[in-house]
Amino acid sequence: xxxxxxxxxxxxLFLFLAxxxxxxxxxxxxxxxxxxxxxxxxGLSELKSLSDYLPALKNSPGDTxxxxxLGKEKGGNLLVLGGTHPNEPAGLVTAVLLIETIRAERGxxxxxxxxxxxxxxxxxxxxxxxxxxxxxxxxxPRLFRLGSxxxxxxxxxxxxxxxxxxxxxxxxxxxxxxxxxxxxxxxxGHLTERIAFGIMxxxxxxxxxxxxxxxxxxxxxxxxNAIVFHENSAELAALAVLELxxxxxxxxxxxxxxxLRGLSHREWGDHTGIKALLLxxxxxxxxxxxxxxxxxxxxxxxxxxxxxxxxxxxxFVAYGDEGIPLSHRVARHLAALGALLRxxxxxxxxxxxxxxxxPPPAEVQQKGLGAFLHPPN
Amino acid sequence: MIKVRLFxxxxxxxxxxxxxxxxxxxxxxWSQAAAALVLTLFLLRxxxxx
Numbered sequence: 001x002x003x004x005x006x007x008x009x010x011x012x013l014f015l016f017l018a019x020x021x022x023x024x025x026x027x028x029x030x031x032x033x034x035x036x037x038x039x040x041x042x043g044l045s046e047l048k049s050l051s052d053y054l055p056a057l058k059n060s061p062g063d064t065x066x067x068x069x070l071g072k073e074k075g076g077n078l079l080v081l082g083g084t085h086p087n088e089p090a091g092l093v094t095a096v097l098l099i100e101t102i103r104a105e106r107g108x109x110x111x112x113x114x115x116x117x118x119x120x121x122x123x124x125x126x127x128x129x130x131x132x133x134x135x136x137x138x139x140x141p142r143l144f145r146l147g148s149x150x151x152x153x154x155x156x157x158x159x160x161x162x163x164x165x166x167x168x169x170x171x172x173x174x175x176x177x178x179x180x181x182x183x184x185x186x187x188x189g190h191l192t193e194r195i196a197f198g199i200m201x202x203x204x205x206x207x208x209x210x211x212x213x214x215x216x217x218x219x220x221x222x223x224x225n226a227i228v229f230h231e232n233s234a235e236l237a238a239l240a241v242l243e244l245x246x247x248x249x250x251x252x253x254x255x256x257x258x259x260l261r262g263l264s265h266r267e268w269g270d271h272t273g274i275k276a277l278l279l280x281x282x283x284x285x286x287x288x289x290x291x292x293x294x295x296x297x298x299x300x301x302x303x304x305x306x307x308x309x310x311x312x313x314x315x316f317v318a319y320g321d322e323g324i325p326l327s328h329r330v331a332r333h334l335a336a337l338g339a340l341l342r343x344x345x346x347x348x349x350x351x352x353x354x355x356x357x358x359p360p361p362a363e364v365q366q367k368g369l370g371a372f373l374h375p376p377n
Numbered sequence: 378m379i380k381v382r383l384f385x386x387x388x389x390x391x392x393x394x395x396x397x398x399x400x401x402x403x404x405x406x407w408s409q410a411a412a413a414l415v416l417t418l419f420l421l422r423x424x425x426x427x
Contacts, residue, residue, distance in 0.1 A: 003405065004405075004406040005405070005406065006405050006406040006408065006409045008401070011401045014400060014410055014412070014413035015397070015413060015416075017413060018417045019420075022420045022421060025417070025421065025426075122427050154427050158381060
């Protein structure tokens with residue numbers, strides 16, 4: 001075969017193509033820095049930023065919105081955190097769904113949908129994940145970003161070889177960018193530690209009583225379909241689980257390990273005394289056994305490899321050919337949240353929190369998320 | 378952080394210039410194409426686009 005010779009002209013052409021490729025791919029990367037719109041419902045009382053609680057976060061990639069719903073009657077104060085790990089979409093979507101629908105009747109509700117805002121601006125390298133996933137609504141598809149578990153390295157770099165978090169736990173270096181390993185945070189630490197400290201400041205300044213961190217995990221991970229609880233909320237979590245199991249919803253109780261430091265369910269409870277809980281739902285797009293990652297894998301949750309793994313007994317959750325769709329995972333979070341609030345009202349009536357217009361979990365499962373989310377425009 | 382970032386920029390700029398020089402000097406067209414592809418990634422890194 002005859003070799004085609006390179007010339008200065010062909011070099012210039014390739015240089016031009018490289019520049020063009022940079023512009024096209026650069027635009028795509030930069031688009032991840034634009035947050036998806038959230039359309040708060042009429043129940044919203046106030047919109048604040050995390051930097052209102054920790055001014056050091058002002059104009060930084062770690063600043064994020066805090067949606068506040070003030071109740072008509074006095075009661076407890078609740079924090080719901082979505083997007084601690086931006087690659088666990090049920091957390092973000094549940095928080096958005098709450099922001100767009102609820103009204104607080106008693107007590108106050110604080111919702112942070114994108115706890116690690118920087119993590120939403122990039123995706124995990126070498127995973128082949130889509131940048132966004134699409135939830136169908138009657139007025140058209142609504143797009144949400146699928147980010148990374150970790151803060152964007154552009155915002156926090158370099159990682160240490162070994163990360164010793166503010167609670168003294170030794171971890172691998174990249175965990176320095178994992179928000180759920182950086183509690184209780186540090187006012188003048190690196191960005192992720194500052195975000196964690198900002199959330200702790202919110203808990204302290206708003207005198208919160210209960211905080212719930214929404215997560216997802218891979219079906220082969222043992223802590224799944226679970227409520228992870230700090231020991232000071234053991235009774236509350238147990239009561240909620242009894243209610244959920246009575247409704248036919250299988251959910252496990254997992255005690256927060258005292259020796260595993262830096263996590264929300266441990267440090268929130270230890271440092272502020274609030275009832276700290278973390279919820280996990282099963283997400284096939286998050287696991288190692290999945291097939292091709294795609295928006296439909298995230299939303300429909302159907303994966304033949306996971307169905308096979310379930311038949312082989314490799315999973316910690318029932319997983320059939322129909323998969324576990326995002327609407328079911330969000331419904332699980334809503335059901336657990338509802339049960340926790342009812343249990344709190346039973347155990348501590350003066351700290352009761354009543355929320356109206358929260359989409360009923362059974363209807364979310366049946367009608368899908370699009371029936372409750374605001375239209376895309 | 379600023380010093381480390383500057384150091385990173387200098388390293389990536391140095392390697393990008395090497396790639397550019399390689400692209401211009403190669404006499405094989407496929408070597409030029411390969412250099413252009415790698416250069417794309419380095420340019421994105423240089424401008425911290427992620």
